[in-house]
Amino acid sequence: MSDDHPNKDLKDLDNRLKQARQEGKIGAPENRPGGTGDASGFSMAMRVGSELVSALIVGVVIGLLLDNWLDTGPWFFVLFFFLGAAAGVLNVYRAASSMGSAPGYIRPEDKIDG
Amino acid sequence: MANPLEQFTIKTLIPIQLGEIDASLTNSGLFMVISVAAITLFVTLGMGKRSLVPGRWQSLAEISYEFIAGMIRENVGNDGRRYFPFIFSLFMFILFANLIGLIPYAFTFTSHIAVTFALALFVFLGVTVIAFIRHGFHFFTFFLPKGVPVAMAPVLVPIEILSYLSRPISMSIRLFANMMAGHTMLKVFAAFIIPLGIMGGWAPLAVDVALTVFELLVAFLQAYVFTVLTCMYLNDAINMH
Numbered sequence: 001m002s003d004d005h006p007n008k009d010l011k012d013l014d015n016r017l018k019q020a021r022q023e024g025k026i027g028a029p030e031n032r033p034g035g036t037g038d039a040s041g042f043s044m045a046m047r048v049g050s051e052l053v054s055a056l057i058v059g060v061v062i063g064l065l066l067d068n069w070l071d072t073g074p075w076f077f078v079l080f081f082f083l084g085a086a087a088g089v090l091n092v093y094r095a096a097s098s099m100g101s102a103p104g105y106i107r108p109e110d111k112i113d114g
Numbered sequence: 115m116a117n118p119l120e121q122f123t124i125k126t127l128i129p130i131q132l133g134e135i136d137a138s139l140t141n142s143g144l145f146m147v148i149s150v151a152a153i154t155l156f157v158t159l160g161m162g163k164r165s166l167v168p169g170r171w172q173s174l175a176e177i178s179y180e181f182i183a184g185m186i187r188e189n190v191g192n193d194g195r196r197y198f199p200f201i202f203s204l205f206m207f208i209l210f211a212n213l214i215g216l217i218p219y220a221f222t223f224t225s226h227i228a229v230t231f232a233l234a235l236f237v238f239l240g241v242t243v244i245a246f247i248r249h250g251f252h253f254f255t256f257f258l259p260k261g262v263p264v265a266m267a268p269v270l271v272p273i274e275i276l277s278y279l280s281r282p283i284s285m286s287i288r289l290f291a292n293m294m295a296g297h298t299m300l301k302v303f304a305a306f307i308i309p310l311g312i313m314g315g316w317a318p319l320a321v322d323v324a325l326t327v328f329e330l331l332v333a334f335l336q337a338y339v340f341t342v343l344t345c346m347y348l349n350d351a352i353n354m355h
Contacts, residue, residue: 010166047288053284087273090274091284
């Protein structure tokens with residue numbers, strides 16, 4: 001019955017893995033850390049910076065386009081500059097408070113079913 | 115001295131004209147092809163043997179698979195599994211582009227905002243469409259949070275919409291700015307090595323060596339960030355909270 005050998009070895013390995021996991025020598029697949037701490041800190045910094053700027057860019061571009069289109073002087077530019085700045089701060093707040101980047105303030109507990 | 119921004123110029127290699135459209139193969143396009151070919155080789159050759167105890171290449175391929183699978187499981191949940199092929203391709207494409215771009219004389223196409231913005235816009239449109247299909251007009255409750263006084267809506271809704279629209283911009287700016295800044299910095303320091311001669315040239319050389327290692331980290335990190343954000347946006351679209 002030499003055909004059994006690979007399976008037997010595997011079972012043996014499985015048992016040893018289980019044992020090692022229980023003893024805490026190696027992490028179970030579910031709770032192995034995904035990324036490294038340093039890397040995510042650095043990426044967080046990069047993220048916050050670009051979130052702030054990008055919303056401002058979108059606001060300013062929309063304001064300028066509306067002004068161009070409706071010929072309304074600097075008014076839409078001014079309005080959307082501030083809206084963009086507010087959206088940027090909102091983005092940063094969301095990114096920093098690890099709410100992900102979900103729009104709105106809908107919390108998981110009162111999420112819409114649909 | 116060489117212009118540090120010269121490395122980003124697009125050069126036409128094979129001119130192709132399709133009607134009005136200039137579809138020439140440029141150095142940027144060439145390296146996209148190279149990246150895709152490298153990814154295909156990496157995954158197919160790596161998984162070719164399918165041995166139970168993986169070799170080096172198979173381990174690498176499996177690690178990248180598990181990395182993305184874990185990312186989707188953590189950030190999106192089970193519903194996100196069907197988007198695995200897209201997210202895996204996106205991650206590998208950006209990662210290989212960044213890494214291949216670090217090879218001397220190679221071209222980094224992720225240092226062009228046209229490329230990164232196209233990728234980000236595709237993700238943005240895809241996620242919006244998925245949200246619409248899944249939630250229909252519930253999607254607009256994205257922009258009018260529950261429990262907010264109606265009087266606040268004229269202020270809050272535009273801010274929410276701007277915040278939503280800024281997603282592809284921030285994604286694309288981050289990737290392109292990181293790659294471009296890194297490569298420019300490498301070039302600036304590299305340009306000092308020879309002029310400073312055998313006495314002073316070591317300092318910029320040492321900086322360049324350190325920067326190259328740092329750029330390896332950035333190459334991986336930016337691919338990771340881009341993919342993680344895609345997962346988060348996908349999560350918003352699927353789970354709406």
